[in-house]
Amino acid sequence: xxFTLNILGTASALPIVNRHPSAQVLDVRGRLxxxxxxxxxQTMMRKMHLSFLKLDRIFLTHLHxxxxxxxxxxxxxxxxxxxxxxxxxxxxxxxxDILKSFIEYFGDGLKYEVVYHPLRMTSPxxxxxxxxxxxxxxxxxxxxxxxxxxxxxxxxxxxxxxEAIGLYGLSLAEIGALKRGEDVVREDVVLPxxxxxxxxxxxxxxxxxxxxxxxxxxxxxxxxxxxxYHEATFPAAMSDIxxxxxxxxxxxxxxxxxxxxxxxxxxxxxSSRFPDVGxxxxxxxxxxxxxxxxxxxxxxxxxxxxxxxx
Amino acid sequence: xxFTLNILGTASALPIVNRHPSAQVLDVRGRLxxxxxxxxxQTMMRKMHLSFLKLDRIFLTHLHxxxxxxxxxxxxxxxxxxxxxxxxxxxxxxxxDILKSFIEYFGDGLKYEVVYHPLRMTSPxxxxxxxxxxxxxxxxxxxxxxxxxxxxxxxxxxxxxxEAIGLYGLSLAEIGALKRGEDVVREDVVLPxxxxxxxxxxxxxxxxxxxxxxxxxxxxxxxxxxxxYHEATFPAAMSDIxxxxxxxxxxxxxxxxxxxxxxxxxxxxxSSRFPDVGxxxxxxxxxxxxxxxxxxxxxxxxxxxxxxxx
Numbered sequence: 001x002x003f004t005l006n007i008l009g010t011a012s013a014l015p016i017v018n019r020h021p022s023a024q025v026l027d028v029r030g031r032l033x034x035x036x037x038x039x040x041x042q043t044m045m046r047k048m049h050l051s052f053l054k055l056d057r058i059f060l061t062h063l064h065x066x067x068x069x070x071x072x073x074x075x076x077x078x079x080x081x082x083x084x085x086x087x088x089x090x091x092x093x094x095x096x097d098i099l100k101s102f103i104e105y106f107g108d109g110l111k112y113e114v115v116y117h118p119l120r121m122t123s124p125x126x127x128x129x130x131x132x133x134x135x136x137x138x139x140x141x142x143x144x145x146x147x148x149x150x151x152x153x154x155x156x157x158x159x160x161x162x163e164a165i166g167l168y169g170l171s172l173a174e175i176g177a178l179k180r181g182e183d184v185v186r187e188d189v190v191l192p193x194x195x196x197x198x199x200x201x202x203x204x205x206x207x208x209x210x211x212x213x214x215x216x217x218x219x220x221x222x223x224x225x226x227x228x229y230h231e232a233t234f235p236a237a238m239s240d241i242x243x244x245x246x247x248x249x250x251x252x253x254x255x256x257x258x259x260x261x262x263x264x265x266x267x268x269x270x271s272s273r274f275p276d277v278g279x280x281x282x283x284x285x286x287x288x289x290x291x292x293x294x295x296x297x298x299x300x301x302x303x304x305x306x307x308x309x310x
Numbered sequence: 311x312x313f314t315l316n317i318l319g320t321a322s323a324l325p326i327v328n329r330h331p332s333a334q335v336l337d338v339r340g341r342l343x344x345x346x347x348x349x350x351x352q353t354m355m356r357k358m359h360l361s362f363l364k365l366d367r368i369f370l371t372h373l374h375x376x377x378x379x380x381x382x383x384x385x386x387x388x389x390x391x392x393x394x395x396x397x398x399x400x401x402x403x404x405x406x407d408i409l410k411s412f413i414e415y416f417g418d419g420l421k422y423e424v425v426y427h428p429l430r431m432t433s434p435x436x437x438x439x440x441x442x443x444x445x446x447x448x449x450x451x452x453x454x455x456x457x458x459x460x461x462x463x464x465x466x467x468x469x470x471x472x473e474a475i476g477l478y479g480l481s482l483a484e485i486g487a488l489k490r491g492e493d494v495v496r497e498d499v500v501l502p503x504x505x506x507x508x509x510x511x512x513x514x515x516x517x518x519x520x521x522x523x524x525x526x527x528x529x530x531x532x533x534x535x536x537x538x539y540h541e542a543t544f545p546a547a548m549s550d551i552x553x554x555x556x557x558x559x560x561x562x563x564x565x566x567x568x569x570x571x572x573x574x575x576x577x578x579x580x581s582s583r584f585p586d587v588g589x590x591x592x593x594x595x596x597x598x599x600x601x602x603x604x605x606x607x608x609x610x611x612x613x614x615x616x617x618x619x620x
Contacts, residue, residue, distance in 0.1 A: 015353055039383040069386075070349065072349075073376075073379045076379075098411070105373065
């Protein structure tokens with residue numbers, strides 16, 4: 001039942017030694033979702049013991065090289081490793097041509113189908129769901145078409161407290177009613193669902209917002225997220241260049257987390273001008289204390305919170 | 311006056327942790343020539359302190375991903391770093407389309423010209439030369455069109471021994487004759503060029519042969535090379551799979567070095583089945599003792615040998 005973010009790269013456009021370009025893997029109960037795929041992603045996946053076999057879907061935010069140049073090697077490697085399961089890729093529309101070129105020149109021997117889902121929404125839309133998870137995509141504000149993603153566990157169905165079953169001698173029909181969220185109405189008494197039933201855990205959520213300039217709707221779209229990854233390419237003093245390049249500063253990332261009432265914030269996508277980003281953390285924490293610096297190879301675990309009441 | 315081979319990657323098709331895909335940089339007196347460009351080449355160049363600015367030309371042996379997927383990130387990065395000097399790329403003919411696609415989708419902001427030289431020779435041909443160096447390309451035997459490269463310093467012009475100038479009172483015309491390789495003929499005596507002139511150094515050479523099955527002409531084409539890099543994807547016992555995949559074994563690489571009367575042999579491009587390749591070295595050395603194992607991050611220096619006689 002884990003929900004773990006793996007950070008493979010924290011560089012922006014120019015990778016530097018020990019800072020790879022953008023890629024993150026969200027591990028939801030053993031299924032891996034890759035978000036962005038900068039050069040070297042396959043090597044970082046091996047280093048972080050993330051199985052190619054468990055790679056379920058790939059989400060590309062935009063088609064700048066530092067977010068997608070690792071896709072060619074990764075697709076080839078999975079082919080050579082004998083993957084046969086279809087691979088779903090969510091990416092901006094232009095990726096269709098890039099994928100076509102790749103398959104034409106390098107696709108010999110790929111024994112699995114690549115299912116491509118073009119992103120073209122102008123407000124949050126569900127792009128994928130399972131029994132326990134849903135993934136929303138939404139537009140960001142960058143120099144080219146760019147999308148963010150929100151991964152949310154679904155609200156788990158209600159359970160009935162074991163001790164209540166014995167105490168009140170609940171029938172199967174009454175248990176069914178409680179699981180549907182209804183009170184049990186007997187002749188002499190009402191047994192309130194709110195007292196006898198509970199959610200087994202609190203659903204967890206993660207949002208990925210990179211690359212983007214700040215814009216007001218973003219905090220609404222990721223409101224209440226447990227873990228927010230927001231790019232902070234530049235320190236606060238460089239808001240001019242951040243605006244010109246459609247990126248965010250530490251302060252802007254932290255302000256988004258604050259407005260979104262996020263649980264925790266992780267910042268990354270650091271400009272190569274700053275090999276040391278310690279002061280990025282100070283700037284962000286002054287506004288949003290629960291901030292951490294993304295680092296290559298870092299894992300961020302969201303533990304399951306047992307939630308006994310409704 | 312250095313002549314140094316930098317080995318960036320030693321993996322074959324599947325990169326493993328600490329073994330990057332194929333890429334080598336030959337540094338000839340400060341000019342850098344990149345041979346193959348597997349994923350992660352730009353990061354390895356930074357790690358090995360190889361300047362992008364000094365990158366003169368790129369030579370791609372063939373269009374399997376493990377030999378070329380790093381080219382996209384490298385070209386982009388040089389663009390972002392403000393390169394304006396044209397970049398010459400030598401590659402098999404199909405690369406033309408790949409380059410066109412890359413420039414179409416990711417070429418915005420590239421401020422330098424990429425000059426593409428298609429390789430299509432069936433025997434060794436000179437593809438580039440400077441005042442001091444020439445580069446030959448020749449076909450290899452692989453599953454797809456593949457080329458090897460031979461980098462040779464040119465024979466340096468003759469110098470006249472300083473002590474001879476004073477001893478014989480050599481005129482400018484006589485010095486000129488000696489530098490052209492002619493004897494000085496005076497009325498009473500012949501001053502032989504072979505005694506008064508010398509080559510200041512022995513030209514150095516490096517050949518890159520990967521990927522290839524063995525074939526008889528190869529040893530002739532690289533005959534006398536000082537440093538031979540020859541792939542050895544498989545150990546001796548796996549000659550069957552080597553033949554099927556058009557690769558070489560340790561023994562076949564060593565036999566090529568022996569027949570070519572190479573100075574030294576470096577083997578690499580190891581199959582991912584063998585995280586430990588110590589026994590590859592034993593197998594090759596049994597046939598060609600001056601063998602070394604390529605390792606990621608290794609530098610092989612060919613020192614200048616002063617050569618006083620002709």
